[in-house]
Amino acid sequence: MILKELRADKWALLLIVLLLLPSCISTNTIVRKDNSSWNEQNIASFEKKLEALRQKHHIPGFSVGIVNQGELKWKKGFGVRDIETQEIPDENTVYHTASITKTFGALVLMQLIEDGKFSLNDPLKKHDIKLPGKWGLSDNIQIKHLLTHTARGNTLNGFKPGYKHRYNGSWFHLLGNAYLSAAGKDFSELVVNDIIKPIGMTNTAPSLDDSLAFAKTGLDPDAYAKKVAKPYDWFKKKIVPVDFNYNFGPAAGLMSTVSDLAKYSNAIDSRLFLSSESWNSMLTPFATPKGKETIYGLGWFVHDYYGLKFIWHTGWWKGYSSLFLKVPELDLTFIILANSQDVSRPFYKFLIGNSLHKDLLASDFATTFIDHFVIKKEN
Template identity: 25%
Template sequence: MTTMLKNIWKKATLTTFAVVAFTLSGQAQEGKTESDIQAIMQQHDMVGLSVAVVKKGEIIYAKSFGLKDVESQAPLTNNDIFRIASISKSFTVTALMQLIEAGKLSLNDDVSELVGFKVRNPKYPEKVITLRMMLSHTSSINDSQGYFTLDTIDPAKNPNWEACYNDYEPGTKYEYCNLGFNMAGTILEKLSGERFDQYVKRHILNPLGLYGGYQVDSLDASRFVTLYEYNPDSASFSPSPSAYAPRREEISRYRMGYTTPIFSPTGGMKMSAPDLARYMTMHMNQGSYKGTRIISRKSARQMQAKIADNGYGLALKTESNLIPGKSMVGHTGNAYGLYSAMFFQPKEQFGFVVITNGTSAPEVNEYNLALAEVLNSLYNNLIK
């Protein structure tokens, strides 16, 4: 064998060894990840769990565990879709940022003028409540009167409308408020001329190639993941079919620019974990995903910038305690027994989506303890 052939053979052998070693290392990491997840699921009585991990713009790991439906014992798959709860808020703001870029409104606009009725804290009647305040939960509006209809805060519809406001001045304190985001969806309809669910599908989901939406009847019901509410008193789970209520009768009487809460801009998006991870990557990449720009870099930075004292921006929150030593940006969800989390590190370019359809683990500081453990396991095994 000539010296040249020996060198080529040696180089090829070393390359093959490196590839095999890398493959074995990756398999070991995934094996450790899955054994960790199985242990966490058992510890916290998780019915099912879908996860997706993003690094440098690509999904490097996506897997589902446990059950999609307990009664049928159907296994959960990556193709199945959940009602993702409050992560939905970021879709609403992303859509509004598109309208802001088009010059149709401003974050400093008076919400009263945008929704078409008086939105003023009666204790501070001269203080303008802006769109920025509403989207950052600093408007002083609360959910005490409910948030499934705008009638609760409309002075012409609810004699107790004043109860929708807290005692403090708008813009000075934070209180999480679903009503504000249902109002935001209404504003989107008024200024775009498109029904809320259709706007989001046309201008965000379709361009990104994502399957999902707010309208139940527009989706394949066979892909819905059953959600299970945990009862700590009986240590048992019960299904929550209302999570996917089609609300056909209400939609048949739909009033553009007012009955928008039917679609729940505050929490009604349905989507799989991998598709949610692709959407998250768009925000991590400052508004663009694989060559498709959804919002400008400026809009993406505005959404991620801290406004409230707890790090909440515009439907995205900076969380410093989720992964030790890492400042993560994202959002959580909690409804009908489901818990979800979507968090990314914008500078280091990694992120996670974790969703469970039922667990006995409690929620602390706006994120579920079981999901926090899963997220840290994914970080330690696949990113760190």
């Protein structure tokens, strides 16, 4: 009898807890921020958090900007662009953008497709693109599979293309052959003449280490080099300089500034260079043959958070890192370029299966921007 009473009391107590639980849990509602985000207090808080993150991740310096209503509404340099000279970076400091280059690579390809030079459904072999290993023998891998990082597949689907998103910058780089095959011009000539120059990106250029590609800009390499932030790395608990040669191609190697990427952002918002239909294709998640959405469109990561569409690309290369993030519905673009890998590296946690490639919110820099300018929590 006593045991039955104890059991009854336990269940009664559990029922009381369940009834009271809702009042103990936060009932915050996520709402979108408005123009009040631009007040001095919020800006100061944002800058303070960015500086704390810079120090936490041992980043010598970075340049940051937010684009709104067609202008670079806020910009600031943090830390130093050169440890020896202690120069402070600004919106015109040049950095390697690393994989942000892929967005330009995809844009140029889409221009050629609109011109009827080739198709997203063209097999790679048609354009003399040869993948390594078993994939090089496949007749089923198409241009779109490289653009969307779905060429590789996995053991579960017999390595069939289109079924699985597996980010692969090296394979994306092989798209360089497609430009030559379709247009008889290399990527550097096309991106400089068809994208960079028309929108006045005067401080944007192919890697200085690729002298032939850089020469397409007509810029003086010595003068340009003086604008470039020196690359560093956090190694054995020290910030050390990096000595590295940076290649150039559709996957990486483009050098740029916050102010120039703001112009690029405006071109995207204005739907320049392509038809609206082509832009929509680029900025829509690729769907597998079974109808499952991936997290990548044509050269861009695309995903919904808080009921809003986010479009972004990260960059991560030895000595540099970057994040280019757009929230179209709120007319906001966040740009950060750094002279070490650590804007991105702490969030590329391959060993535990969690990386910035899979979840934008893994980035402290992205979430700091979102918390200050995109959403707020209301009780």
